[in-house]
Amino acid sequence: xxxxxxxxxxxxxxxxxxxxxxxxxxxxxxxxxxxxxxxxxxxxxxxxxxxxxxxxxxxxxxxxxxxxxxxxxxxxxxxxxxxxxxxxxxxxxxxxxxxxxxxxxxxxxxxxxxxxxxxxxxxxxxxxxxxxxx
Numbered sequence: 001x002x003x004x005x006x007x008x009x010x011x012x013x014x015x016x017x018x019x020x021x022x023x024x025x026x027x028x029x030x031x032x033x034x035x036x037x038x039x040x041x042x043x044x045x046x047x048x049x050x051x052x053x054x055x056x057x058x059x060x061x062x063x064x065x066x067x068x069x070x071x072x073x074x075x076x077x078x079x080x081x082x083x084x085x086x087x088x089x090x091x092x093x094x095x096x097x098x099x100x101x102x103x104x105x106x107x108x109x110x111x112x113x114x115x116x117x118x119x120x121x122x123x124x125x126x127x128x129x130x131x132x133x134x
Contacts (some may be wrong), residue, residue, distance in 0.1 A: 004086050005109045005119045006096075009033075012105040017126035021109075024118055029057030030110035033081050036100040087134040095130075 012035055018028055073081050083096050086108045107128055111119045114131055123131045 002117060003111055003113065003116070003133075005111050005116060005123060005133050006088065006133065007107050007131040008096075009105040009128055010098050014107055014126065016127050017107065017122060017128065020122040020126055021119075026115060026119070032082075032086070032106075032108040032110075034079070034100065034104065034106040034108070036079070036105075042070075065080065083103040089134065097128075 012033060014031065018110060021028055021031070032091070066099060080093065081102060083093050083106070086106075088096060100106060107123070109119050109123070111133075120131055120133060
């Protein structure tokens with residue numbers, strides 16, 4: 001049986017959920033709110049071109065790495081890592097990534113076995129969509 005309850009928030013506002021959890025006597029510290037802004041796009045890498053093997057820090061060799069070129073791309077590993085921590089099956093991760101890219105937020109709560117039903121109900125009553133437990 002899974003212990004992570006997840007849902008999609010349209011706007012990232014989870015005040016109603018937090019109040020519901022407080023009223024139910026459940027702690028707030030197991031909540032995680034993940035938004036598309038949590039991505040780490042700070043590492044640029046060269047995808048193609050003459051510098052693919054030598055990179056920016058290699059010795060300058062005429063004809064090999066002295067020309068510009070190379071297509072820069074940014075790799076976002078943090079969202080996949082965070083979603084993976086929620087035990088979301090690989091077959092469903094893309095659905096969550098699509099929600100994040102559309103400006104929504106993923107809300108997760110690490111529940112105890114005896115509180116899963118309560119937490120799922122609180123997620124729904126707080127207006128979260130696609131409530132699932134993994």
